[in-house]
Amino acid sequence: MSTHVGASSQPSTSQMPLDRQVLATIQARIAGSTTSRRAWLMHRMLLVADMSALGLAFAAGQLLTLGDRRLPTLLVIAVFPAWIVAAKLYGLYERDNEWGAYSTTEELDAVLHLTTLGVWAVVVVAVVAGEHIPLERVVITWALALALIGGGRSAARGLCARTSAFRQKAIVVGAGDIGQLVARKLMMHPEYGIDVAGLVDAEPRDRRQELAQVEVLGPIDDLNRIVGDLDVDRVIVAFSGIRDAETVGVIRAVNELDRDVCIDIVPRLYELVGPKAFLHSVEGLPLIGLPPVRLPRSSRAVKRVVDVVGAVACLVLVLPLLVLVALLIKLDSPGPAFFRQERIGRDLEPFQLLKFRTMTVGTSDAEHRAYIERSMSADPALAGNGLFKLERATSVTRVGRALRRSSLDELPQLINVLRGEMSLVGPRPCLEYETAGFAPHHFERFLVPPGITGLWQVTARARATFREALEMDVAYVRGWSLLLDLRLLLRTPLELLRSGKTS
Secondary structure, X not given: OOOOOOOOOOOOHHHOOHHHHHHHHHHHHHHOOXXXXXXXXXXXXXXXXXXXXXXXXXXXXXXXHOOOOOOOHHHHHHHHHHHHHHHHHOOOOOHHHHOOOOOXXXXXXXXXXXXXXXXXXXXXXXHHOOOOOOHHHHHHHHHHHHHHHHHHHHHHHHHHHOOHHHOEEEEEEOOXXXXXXXXXXXXXXXXXXXXXXXXXXXXXXXXXXXXXXXOEEEOHHHHHHHHHHHOOOEEEEOOOOOOHHHHHHHHHHHHOOOOOOEEEEOOOOHHHOOOOOEEEEEOOEEEEEOOOOOOOHHHHHHHHHHHHHHHHHHHHHHHHHHHHHHHHHHHHOOOOOEEEEEEEOHHHOEEEEEEEOOEOOOOOOHHHHHHHHHHOOOOOOOOOOOOOOOOOOOOEOHHHHHHHHHOHHHOOHHHHHHHOOOEEEOOOOEOHHHHHHOOHHHHHHHHOOOEEEXXXXXXXXXXXXXXXXXXXXXXXXXXXXXXXXXXXXXXXHHHHHHHOOOO
């Protein structure tokens, strides 16, 4: 049998050996995918941010200390490739591929560890080479590198988020309660860069009010066709009506498409899976580990120290603002400047919460009680502002509206923190009548003090229902760590600026 040789020196895909053909298909799929373009852009932007930050930190450290002795040029040059290799080992250039909502605050521990390790590695190498580096230069360079790398990475992510390459088109498999909940959350967070193209389910439930414009694209059997026709970048599996075995087969088929499609799966019993859950395996069978829900005494003590130091520092800084706001409230409407209300704290102990008064004196809580009851339903209605937030146009004062938009009405709660009744970070302070609709696991939120800010306030705010806010409070308690508190504190000002435009 003769072998035909074509005119072209390059063999066609059909003539390639099977292994090379598979490799070529994968490479072509990756090269043309939105996911890869997004990763390419993000990697390079983060790389530029890191290199710029390191260069500025070393230069500024030299200038600010006015030292005569300079680091050897070769040592400084070697820092840059060493950082790239170490940062890749730490996963600092790959995490954004996993999820578009990845925040710089979530990698603070890795950046802090790597920056500290890197600076002291430079010091050790310099000492071995016979060079002396003043301690003040080491400290200044370390502090500047940490601040510039963090700020640069935040700016890089912000710039990438503004580009079309950052956005992904997603479909949600499952049009039941969970699937529709996932779709709604994605639509309420445009900063994630994920556009919901539709739902996939053979037997969809009636759509929620917010999803009226979201199309049901067809049954899961048509998933491959839908992904190809709509040029989908991400598939989110959130419980469909068909058997799990069939779902597994269809999802595997998606991986065989000539596209680089990201796949996310909402786990069964997702209500139990908190931030501290970990993945391990038994002979390749994945298991999700759930640590016990508890806060050791040492952790309580550390949290309390942070609260006291932070509250004192904040009160000193904002004291003139407190006086000004109190004066504006008194001039705007009759009544006291401060509003006191009984809330439920840690271990279900009641306490008097302090806020700046934002409503007229004598406003009834009947409307709020009815709103909480509606919000606990499976399909709560949006308010007229497009958010899950009770509007009280006739009861809120002029100054009160501004205070609520900026959350400045919460500042007096710093006094509650000093008293030990609240924390800087924690679950939302709860009213007694709100507990009437709690599920048993919702009471876990009372294992820690309520907070001025928290997971719900930072990640969702008025875009979440009351029931969803409770779930986030429980997730905070289950996943508490000092680093989580620091992340939430750092993200709070940015979230206030963002939400102040829509609150």
